[in-house]
Amino acid sequence: MRIAGMIKRVLREMLRDKRTIALMFIAPLFILTLIYFLFQSNVTTTATLAVRGVDSTLVSAVDTDHVTIKHDTSKQSADKVIRKHDYAGMLIQKGDKLTLTLANSDQTKSAVLKQSLQAAQIKLKTKAAASAIKREAAAIKKLQQALAAATRNPAVAAQTPAQPSQSKNYTVKTHYLYGSSDSTYFDTLLPIMMGFVVFFFVFLISGIALLKERTTGTLYRLLATPVKRGEIISGYLAGYGAFALVQTLLVVLYTIFVFKVQIIGSIWNVLLINILLAAVALTMGLFISTFASSEFQMMQFIPIVVIPQIFFSGIIPVSTMPNWLQAIAHIMPLYYGATSMSNVVEKGASLTSIAPSLLILLVFVAGFLMLNLITMRKYRNV
């Protein structure tokens, strides 16, 4: 009865606030679309490399799709040449010594140049090795002919080792366990963002809503009725949970029909994860709002509470992090939500395999619920 009344009120308030509705439903789609275009194209980075006095064999080995070669004949220092023409790097050869100077203002370009140079060296070495073998083979052949001519015994020649091994021509065929050759970083980001947008908006909106209840005195007025504190929180949970559900559905449908991204796992699991994430965000938002005395102060919690969660949500692979950072990841609710979401969306993980993560999310919800009930005691001692 009272919970129903709370839910009705939360829904009414939300539905009348058109801007917030728009923020909750349109902003996530806008963000996802932006990410889609930003991370969709498989753009290859090309770097410009200036060369001076470098052997032409090396230059042609370095010259790939990723590297544009510019020949430099000036006497200026590498620094000056790079600055003047805005090159990514410069390679200078003096005798046997190669000096590579990198602009390094764009690390991906530096990486491209370093890689190309390494690849070129390997290419040249193998070539050298191959030609050495060829030369030896030719020498052996000549030797055999000479031997044959000397002994006049063709059988010996026939018994001699066969032709030097031809350099093997490997062909590589790639199979993809998840995704396809068209997979881009967007496919990695998408499930993470699906969880994140719900988490972020529910956190913000519910936190500010309760803050408003505190500052306008309605929370105190509400607690002056026989309502239980648990009923207030449950009403909030159910009311905002409903919006989180609609938001998730919208994001999922948009993903499937507009981005044509296939969600391999069950949609129900996706919804379940997001509902749990929304519950964590809600209880966390309500709790955090205790420490804010204005909307502006609530905003100040975003860089402390929300942004760090993005870093540990799988955008940077957690398994590559140092141990102490991994430990931090494990206290972030979004880490569990985003990881399970990635597993469901990309690998089709089943409910049982994501259950441990979901359980931890539930623990977060329970923990924040307790904290909320305790902080509300401040307003009413019973």
Added chain:
Amino acid sequence: MTDTIQVHDLQQGYGKTIVLRDINLTVASGDILALIGPSGAGKTTLISTIMGMLKPKAGSVTVLDTTMPNRQILAKIGYMAQTDALYDVLTGRENLDFFGTMQGVTKAQMAERIPHAAGVVNLDDDLNKYVKDFSGGMKRRLSLAIALISDPPLLILDEPTVGIDPELRQQIWQELHKIADEGKTILLTTHVMEDAEEADHVMMIRNGEAIAQGTPAELTKQYQVATIEEVFLQAGRDQDAHRRND
């Protein structure tokens, strides 16, 4: 007549600061008690303690034969807060409906209670307007209507007449007397002396202490002055003199 509110040797405070000390108070059912005092005197703290929002530091509070704090008893208290705690984006009716539900009023009762409560405060025609479009006085009246919605045996009104025009004030007082005549108890705070004169009993609070208590007639007689206002000023001077002697 039984006593609706009984307060014995109440001491109240936040942390180490003492806000109220040695408060003794009895309000019989059907009685209207006005708490008068300057702002910061501790009136709202006393009200919060009587409602059970705060646990007494020392002493005891009993409301309707129940020791406070007690959550269930809140269903029998109609409360009007000092600041208008209303939901701006809801209409007047929706606010009444929401707080009514929280107070435990059933849907069937609501159909009859909403028009009645709105009628008392002259808000019948504005019930379907959003509260954000209400004037200050209208918000005050809606807050009062919310206090009346559950037809409670005890009304606790924190500054009910602020921002209300004299005509409506009189009308509200008529209604309050009518409610009291039905045997319901009213506790209100005010710093308008006219309100105090309407009340059956007056309790003056200053610096957290009760400085005078009694019916308006008794008090004016005791202090040998003409109005309640003068009683308050005199009692205040007495308190200061007493303190200096300590």
